[in-house]
Amino acid sequence: MxxxxxxxxxxxxxxxxxxxxxxxxxxxxxxxxxxxxxxxxxxxxxxxxxxxxxxxxxxxxxxxxxxxxxxxxxxxxxxxxxxxxxxxxxxxxxxxxxATPFTRVGVWLDRALPVLIVALAAGLGLAWPAWLAGLLVALVGLTLLGRAVVVGAREAFVDDVAANRLTTFGLDGDACITAMFDQHAATTTRAEQLLDLVQYGTPTITMRRRALSHARTQAGQSAA
Missing domain, CATH: 3.30.2010 (Zincin-like)
Known part of the structure; x- marks a missing residue:
């Protein structure tokens, strides 16, 4: 049958x-x-x-x-x-x-970080003075922090501009960017996002949501 x-x-x-x-x-x-x-x-x-x-x-x-x-x-x-x-x-x-080039500061930080890490590893291996090793650790930490700030600002700018462009073309730009956030959050764990933040300075989805919300609040205050 x-x-x-x-x-x-x-x-x-x-x-x-x-x-x-x-x-x-x-x-x-x-x-x-x-x-x-x-x-x-x-x-x-x-x-x-x-x-x-x-x-x-x-x-x-x-x-x-x-x-x-x-x-x-x-x-x-x-x-x-x-x-x-x-x-x-x-x-x-x-x-x-x-279409958004990296700033000179961002490029410099990307180039400086591996040099500092290699210098720190060499210093630990060669038993350099503690003060020098401490200085290198501080420089690595400050470089990581600075890169995270620069990359975070760039991602926030890109998300904001992308949403505005989509709205200009008749779509709900904020809804599209938010849906992109949701999709990324569903396919990456919190730990993976934090690892990307440390390795590449890429902000977490929570940070990007907060930045987009802040941009909208500022835009509303400017319009008022």
């Missing part, structure tokens, strides 16, 4: 979804001044519409285009769903981030 089968629910055409993402990327890229953007869809056979959206950025020396690697699941996400809003938020964040 053959049992009747239930037809699968229709999914959005990936070509249309990719076209929508491409148009949004073009608008964001033009607004932020990027010379060119390339969207690259990650390969995959099993497409799960419930997979958390992922957007990665890659710079290349071969041509001036900023390459955005878009997870294939984005092509099947409803634009009005949390996954769809997170996709728009991640896309906007990465584009604005690619």
């Amino acid at each position: 053959t049992l009747p089968t239930t037809p699968a629910a229709p999914q959005p055409a990936p070509e249309a979804a990719l076209a929508d993402l491409a148009r949004l990327a073009l608008q964001l890229g033009t607004a932020t001044g990027l010379p060119a953007i390339t969207l690259a869809v990650s390969p995959g056979v099993d497409v799960d519409p419930d997979v958390d959206p992922l957007v990665g950025v890659q710079e290349t020396d071969c041509h001036p285009a900023t390459v955005l690697h878009v997870d294939q699941a984005l092509l099947y996400a409803d634009p009005d769903s949390p996954a769809g809003r997170a996709a728009a938020g991640a896309l906007a964040h990465e584009i604005v981030c690619a």
Whole structure:
């Protein structure tokens, strides 16, 4: 006996979804001044519409285009769903981030940190005077703190600008960035976020939420 089968629910055409993402990327890229953007869809056979959206950025020396690697699941996400809003938020964040250069202070701190760590390791191995080792420990700590402040300020700026850009293009920018926060929080543990804070200065999701809320409060006070 053959049992009747239930037809699968229709999914959005990936070509249309990719076209929508491409148009949004073009608008964001033009607004932020990027010379060119390339969207690259990650390969995959099993497409799960419930997979958390992922957007990665890659710079290349071969041509001036900023390459955005878009997870294939984005092509099947409803634009009005949390996954769809997170996709728009991640896309906007990465584009604005690619168009926002690091400050000279941030570059200097990134270069100084490994030198200080190597010097500290050498000092401990060669039994340098305690005061010198203590000085190096203090310098490493201050460098880590300074980098966290600089990177945190840059991430807060990027999140704020990305939300405003999306709002300009008719989307709920704050909802998109918040959905991106939610997606990131759901896929990374608190410990992983704290490790990124120490290693790279990347603020935790809680810190980024607080920064975006503070930016909105300041914007409201300025408007009043």
